[in-house]
Amino acid sequence: MLRYVLNRVALGLVSLLLLSMMIFVAAQVLPGNPGRIVLGREATPNAVEQFNHALGVDRPLPVRYADWLSDAVRGDFGANYTDGRAVTDDLVPALQRSLFLAVYAFILCIPISILAGVIAALRRGRPTDRAITVTGLSLAVIPEFVLGAILVTLLGPAFLNWFPGIAGALIDASFVTKVDSLFMPALALALVLFGYIARMARAGTMEALDADFTRTATLKGLKQRQVMVRHVLRNGLLPTIAVISTQVGYLFGGIVAIEKLFGYPGIGFLTVTSAQIKNFPMLLACVLVIGVIYFVATLAGDLLTAALNPRVRLARQS
Amino acid sequence: MSSPQLPVVVEGAPPLSPKPLDTPQRVRRETLRLILRSPTFIIGAIVTLFWVTCAFLGYQIAPYHPIDESFGFSYESPSWNHPFGLDRVGRDIFSRVIVGARSVIEVAPAASLLGVTLGSLLGLLMGYFSGWVDNIIGRVIDAILAVPFIVFGILLLTALSGTSEGISVSSLKLVVVIGLAFMPIVARTVRSAVLVERDLDYVQAAKLRGERPPYIMLVEILPNVMGPIVVEATVRLGYAVFAVATLAFLGYGPQPPSPDWGLQIAEQYSDISLAWWAIVFPALAIASLVVAINLIADTVQQVLDQ
Numbered sequence: 268m269l270r271y272v273l274n275r276v277a278l279g280l281v282s283l284l285l286l287s288m289m290i291f292v293a294a295q296v297l298p299g300n301p302g303r304i305v306l307g308r309e310a311t312p313n314a315v316e317q318f319n320h321a322l323g324v325d326r327p328l329p330v331r332y333a334d335w336l337s338d339a340v341r342g343d344f345g346a347n348y349t350d351g352r353a354v355t356d357d358l359v360p361a362l363q364r365s366l367f368l369a370v371y372a373f374i375l376c377i378p379i380s381i382l383a384g385v386i387a388a389l390r391r392g393r394p395t396d397r398a399i400t401v402t403g404l405s406l407a408v409i410p411e412f413v414l415g416a417i418l419v420t421l422l423g424p425a426f427l428n429w430f431p432g433i434a435g436a437l438i439d440a441s442f443v444t445k446v447d448s449l450f451m452p453a454l455a456l457a458l459v460l461f462g463y464i465a466r467m468a469r470a471g472t473m474e475a476l477d478a479d480f481t482r483t484a485t486l487k488g489l490k491q492r493q494v495m496v497r498h499v500l501r502n503g504l505l506p507t508i509a510v511i512s513t514q515v516g517y518l519f520g521g522i523v524a525i526e527k528l529f530g531y532p533g534i535g536f537l538t539v540t541s542a543q544i545k546n547f548p549m550l551l552a553c554v555l556v557i558g559v560i561y562f563v564a565t566l567a568g569d570l571l572t573a574a575l576n577p578r579v580r581l582a583r584q585s
Numbered sequence: 586m587s588s589p590q591l592p593v594v595v596e597g598a599p600p601l602s603p604k605p606l607d608t609p610q611r612v613r614r615e616t617l618r619l620i621l622r623s624p625t626f627i628i629g630a631i632v633t634l635f636w637v638t639c640a641f642l643g644y645q646i647a648p649y650h651p652i653d654e655s656f657g658f659s660y661e662s663p664s665w666n667h668p669f670g671l672d673r674v675g676r677d678i679f680s681r682v683i684v685g686a687r688s689v690i691e692v693a694p695a696a697s698l699l700g701v702t703l704g705s706l707l708g709l710l711m712g713y714f715s716g717w718v719d720n721i722i723g724r725v726i727d728a729i730l731a732v733p734f735i736v737f738g739i740l741l742l743t744a745l746s747g748t749s750e751g752i753s754v755s756s757l758k759l760v761v762v763i764g765l766a767f768m769p770i771v772a773r774t775v776r777s778a779v780l781v782e783r784d785l786d787y788v789q790a791a792k793l794r795g796e797r798p799p800y801i802m803l804v805e806i807l808p809n810v811m812g813p814i815v816v817e818a819t820v821r822l823g824y825a826v827f828a829v830a831t832l833a834f835l836g837y838g839p840q841p842p843s844p845d846w847g848l849q850i851a852e853q854y855s856d857i858s859l860a861w862w863a864i865v866f867p868a869l870a871i872a873s874l875v876v877a878i879n880l881i882a883d884t885v886q887q888v889l890d891q
Contacts, residue, residue: 278724286728290740297744401625404883405876408823410831413875416850416857416868424858432857520733524831528854538736539835542743554740558731565731 271573279562286558287339291332294551295324304545305348344552349544354552357537362556364437365526365533368449368456369518376457376464377511381504383461384468388503391473400469403462411521412528415455422451434531452529456521460514467507475503505575512568516561619888629880636874639683640690647680651844660860670862673853678863681844682870688838688845689874692759693825699764700825701818704771709802709810711772712779719776726769734766734824735831741765742837754837763828767821774817778810812889819882823875830871846871 298304301324302315310318319325323334338345344354380403387399406414419425423432434448475481476499484498485491523535530536534553541549620626639646649656654675661671669678711719729737741762742754782788783806791801832838833847841852846867853863 278727282724282727282731285725286731289725289728290732293740293744297741298746404879408827408875408879409872410827410834410875412831412834412847412850413868413871416854416864417872419857420861420865420868425861433855516731516733520735523733523735523739524834527835538739542739543836545743550740550743554732554736557733557736558728561731561733 268573272570275566275569279566283559283562287336287555288332290551290554290558291335294547294554295331295335296328298545298547301348301547304547339552339555344555345548347549348546354549357549358534358552358556361532361534361537364531365519365522365535367445368453368522368526368531368533369515371446371449371453372456372460372518373511375453376460379457380461380464381468381507384465384470384507385472385500385503387465387469388472388476396469399465403465405462406458407460407462409459410524411455411459412524414458415452415525415528418451418455432529434529436532449529449531452525452531455525456518459521460518463514463517464507464511467510468504471503471505471507472499473503475499478502506572509568509571509575512564512571515564519557519560616888620884623884623888625880626884629877629884632873632877633881636686636870636877637690639686641687643684643687647677647683649677649680651681651684652676652842653680660856660863662860663862669866670860672849672860672863673856676842676844678849678866681849682846682866685844685846685849685867685870686874688756688833688843689826689829689871692756692763692829693822695760696763696829697767697818697821697825699760700767700821701771701814703764704768704817705775705807705814707768707772708775709779709806712776713783713798713802713806715780715783722772726773729769730773734763734828735835737766738762738828738832739835739837742832754832759829759832759838763825763832766828767824771814771817771821774813775810778813779806782806782809816882816886816889819878819885823878823882826871826875826878830875 295301300315300319301322302318303310306315306318316325324331335345342355344358346353383399383403387396390396419432421427422429430450431448432451434452437445437448440448480502481494481498484494489497519535522533523538525531526533526536527539534556538550538553538557541547541553644650656667656671656675656677659671659673659675661667661675663670667677667679669682672678672681707722711722732740742758745758745762746754788801788805791805796805829838830847833845834851835847836851839845839848841848849867850864853860857864
C-alpha cells in the first residue's frame with residue numbers, strides 16, 4: 268500500500284510540474300511582450316523596456332520559470348499587471364467562494380444521483396431505468412450555463428421567484444443567504460454531475476446484485492431489506508463514493524461559466540475576468556490552482572479506491 | 586442416377602457460396618442497419634439535421650433579418666408575429682435563434698475532426714511504440730487533462746490574442762484550440778485500443794514481413810481500432826458544441842451583433858426578470874443540439890460495443 272501511495276504521489280507531482288511548465292509558457296511566452304500588453308500600442312519602446320526590466324521579464328526563460336515556481340510553491344503568485352496588487356489578495360477569497368459552491372453542489376447531487384442509480388439498477392432494462400439513464404446522459408452534456416439559464420427562467424424572478432438569478436459577491440452574507448443565493452448555481456452544477464454518478468451507482472449496484480454472495484445471502488433466507496443494505500449497497504456503492512472525487516475536476520470546468528452567469532466572483536469568474544483584461548499573472552495562478560485541485564481530488568479518489576480494495580491494500584512490498 | 590454434386594474443396598481457395606455470414610461488408614451493413622433503426626438515433630438525427638439546415642439556409646428560413654431592429658419596442662413578449670418575442674434592441678428572437686445555428690455548426694465539426702485526427706495519430710504512436718515514448722507523452726497528457734478543457738481554451742485563446750487590443754477569436758482559432766484541447770483525451774482512448782491490437786498475430790506478421798512502423802500503424806492497426814475512434818468522434822462532436830457555446834458565452838467567439846446562441850444569453854441574461862424569452866430560446870436551442878448529437882453518439886456506442 269505504502270509503495271502504491273508513494274508511486275501515485277510521485278506520478279502526480281511529475282504531471283503537476285509539467286502542467287506548470289506548459290501554462291507558464293502559454294501565459295508568459297505565447298502572448299509576447301508584457302510591457303506592450305499593459306502599456307498599449309502607443310507606449311514608447313523605452314517605456315516598454317523599462318516596464319519589462321522592472322518586472323524581470325527580460326531575463327532568460329528558464330530563470331524566470333524557476334523564479335516563478337519557487338515563489339508559487341510558497342504561495343506567492345506575484346503581482347497583477349493591472350494594479351500591482353498581490354495576486355493572492357483576490358485569489359484566496361475567490362477560491363474559498365468556489366469551494367463553498369463546489370461542496371454545495373456535491374451535497375445536492377450525491378444523495379439524489381446515488382438513489383437514482385440504485386433504482387435504475389433494480390429496474391434494469393425497464394422504462395424507469397431507461398428514463399433515468401437518458402435523463403442523466405442528457406443533463407451531463409448540456410453546458411452548465413445553459414442549464415443555469417433554464418433553471419433561472421423557471422425558478423427565478425421571471426416566474427416562480429423562489430431563488431435569485433444573480434448571486435453576487437455575498438460579502439458578509441449570512442449562511443442562510445449564501446445557501447439561498449447559491450441554490451441555483453449549485454443545482455445547475457449538480458445536474459451536470461448527476462448522470463455520471465448515477466451511472467456509476469447503477470453499474471456498481473448491478474454488479475453486486477449479480478454477485479454470488481448476493482445469491483447466497485438470498486438463499487440462506489435473509490430478508491430482502493437485509494440483503495440490499497448489507498450485501499448489495501455496501502459492496503456496490505463504496506467504489507462509487509471513491510469515483511465521485513474524480514469528478515471534482517469536471518466540476519471546476521463547469522464552475523467557470525456558472526460563476527460568470529450568476530456573477531459570483533469565485534475562481535472561475537476570476538479566470539475569465541483576468542483573461543479579459545490580460546492580467547496574465549492572475550490567469551496563470553487560477554489555471555494552476557484549478558490543476559492542483561484536480562490532482563489532489565483525483566489522488567484522494569485513487570487512494571480511497573485502493574484502500575477499499577483489499578487486493579491493493581494488502582499487497583506486500585516484494 | 587446421378588450422384589449429388591459435392592462441393593469441391595481446394596486447399597487454400599476461397600470458400601464457395603453461400604458466403605460466410607461475417608464478411609466485413611456484411612458486418613458493416615448490419616451495424617449500419619442497427620444504428621439507423623434505433624429510435625434514439627432517429628430523434629437525434631432529425632434534430633441535428635434541423636439545426637444543420639438552419640446553419641446553411643438560416644437567412645432564407647428565418648422570417649426576418651437577424652439584426653433588423655425596426656419592429657418597435659424592446660423586449661416585446663412572444664406574439665403571433667414574433668413567436669419568440671423581441672430582444673433588448675427589438676430584434677426578432679425567432680430569426681436570431683435560427684440564424685444563430687451557423688456559428689456553432691461552422692466550428693464544432695471541424696474542431697472535433699481535428700481533435701480526433703491528431704488524437705488518433707498520437708494514440709497510435711503511444712500504443713505502438715509504448716515504452717518511453719508512451720511514458721513521456723502519457724505524463725504530458727495527464728498534465729493537460731488536469732485542466733478542464735474550457736479553462737484550457739480560455740488560457741490558449743487569451744495567450745494567442747497576445748498584444749492585440751481585447752480578445753480576438755476567429756473561427757479558425759477556435760477550431761485549432763478546441764481540436765488541441767480534445768487531442769489528449771482521444772489519444773488516451775485510441776492508445777488503449779492499440780495496446781490490445783499490437784500483440785496480435787497480424788501485427789507480428791507485418792513486422793516479420795519487414796513492414797515499416799508507419800505502414801503497420803496506419804494500414805494494419807488503424808482499421809481495427811476504427812470502432813473506438815468513430816465512437817470518440819461522435820462523443821467529441823457533442824463536446825465541441827458544448828465548448829463552442831460555452832466559449833461564445835464567455836466572450837470567446839462571435840461578437841455583437843452576431844445572433845450566436847451563447848452570445849445572446851451573455852448579452853441579455855441580466856434582464857431575465859424582464860424578458861425570459863430572450864434567454865430561454867437560445868438556451869433551449871443549445872440544449873437540443875447537444876442532446877441530439879449525444880443521442881446519436883450513444884446509439885453508435887451501444888451498437889459498436891455489442
